[in-house]
Amino acid sequence: MPKHITPVSPPVTRLLTHNGAFHADDVLATVVLSTLWPDASLIRTRDRDTVAAASSDLSAVVYDVGGNYAPMMRNFDHHQPDPPRRADGTPFSAFGLVWQACGAEWLRRIEVAAALVSDTHAELDAGVVLAIDQIDNGCVSPQDLGPVGALTLPALIGDLVPEDDDPEELAAGFETALALARQVLQARAHQVARGHAARNEVAALIAAQADDPVLELPRGMPFARAVQAEEGAHLRFVLHPRAQDWVLYAIESSDGARELRCPFPQTWSALENEALAAASGVADAVFCHRNRFLAVARSRTGAREMAMHALIARDSGSEKSPKSME
Structure with missing residues (x-):
């Protein structure tokens, strides 16, 4: 199972993922990575030479493309014949892999209190990241959820993918999806952290009363x-x-x-x-x-x-x- 790692030297200057249609996992992975390395340029491409060069360059993070899972090399793809899996057998999505490695640091960057990071990370993994892993790998579909499935974040992000392959429209749609996903993930993270803080406070009040x-x-x-x-x-x-x-x-x-x-x-x-x-x-x-x-x-x-x-x-x-x- 993937382990937590701390972003290492050298500084990241490029975030590289695939171009074309986007999904919740590459969009949410970008939310996390662009917060950790806000000055890095975002490159969306499937060019094999470009991806291969970036995969061996520690100044680049390559995710949801490239066919490699090597967190110490900052490679986070899950499309291999034998993909990395959770303890329950669920295959990871790119977001799941990035979350295991970088989610705790992302929580610190968005100013979740240090004492709440571990519990918040675990709850988000179980309540949000796992769902993205399941949907992205076809273990479950929003359509399986009935009418409410159309209101899930993966479905809403899917609505932002343009019908044609126009590069400009795809880039604009990705940026819109990124802004939406950033707001949703940050809001959920702070809500979960507040819940853990409140649980600790309420537990102390129960003991005192x-x-x-x-x-x-x-x-x-x-x-x-x-x-x-x-x-x-x-x-x-x-x-x-x-x-x-x-x-x-x-x-x-x-x-x-x-x-x-x-x-x-x-x-x-x-x-x-x-x-x-x-x-x-x-x-x-x-x-x-x-x-x-x-x-x-x-x-x-x-x-x-x-x-x-x-x-x-x-x-x-x-x-x-x-x-x-x-």
């Missing part, structure tokens, strides 16, 4: 992973402030059944303001979702009262958990 069934957060943040962990098994609700009110979430069970550990009472379902205040006995209650996984109060005290009333109703056996649905 001991056995309280209501986990109170200082602001809205991703919490599902931390509260589903063993350390969060005692939790029933998550509470945090918003601009004008306080939001209370009923937590899902940890067994994958998507049931709520403690739903809000059925008599609160879909009620608002005065009607909810009357039903709940909480004067500043604002809203309860019809599926009983979310409730809102104007104050922290009101939100915590709603949680306590829901716990009492649950413990009395008068409430059964609905499926958690937005």
Whole structure:
């Protein structure tokens, strides 16, 4: 399996990939490589002599063309008769090979915190890069995903490939695809990193708040992973402030059944303001979702009262958990 490497001397002056129709793997590989070496010129060609010369030149990175996988020589192709594969047997795409070698450094370059790079790299590999590997190698097709397949990044990039082989149109389409892919990949990377940072923060708050069934957060943040962990098994609700009110979430069970550990009472379902205040006995209650996984109060005290009333109703056996649905 490919290993992480650090970009080495000499400096890269050329990024070389194939010309003609482009795909998500060469476009995304270009996103990573052009961030690491922003001053390198991008060459798109299939000329054998040019590719062969670049493949033996450490000042060039050759990817998705050339027939070689040699990361220390900065060669990242996957079209060989016996291509490099993941541990599960999935063949790598050019993007997958570049990601294994350069993805961690790319994350540092886009200012993902050093402590989050490893987890972020692994999650993106499993959740994004693997999918590109599978699609590029024909293991799965966007068409297999039904109507939603047309909205996948590989399909959207494919839409930017012009119908004819006009070199100028192909170059313009590649640049448009590159800009799109750069925005999407960077946004996803930062989102994943924020999720890991939040998980660490939420885990610390769980430990600090001991056995309280209501986990109170200082602001809205991703919490599902931390509260589903063993350390969060005692939790029933998550509470945090918003601009004008306080939001209370009923937590899902940890067994994958998507049931709520403690739903809000059925008599609160879909009620608002005065009607909810009357039903709940909480004067500043604002809203309860019809599926009983979310409730809102104007104050922290009101939100915590709603949680306590829901716990009492649950413990009395008068409430059964609905499926958690937005």
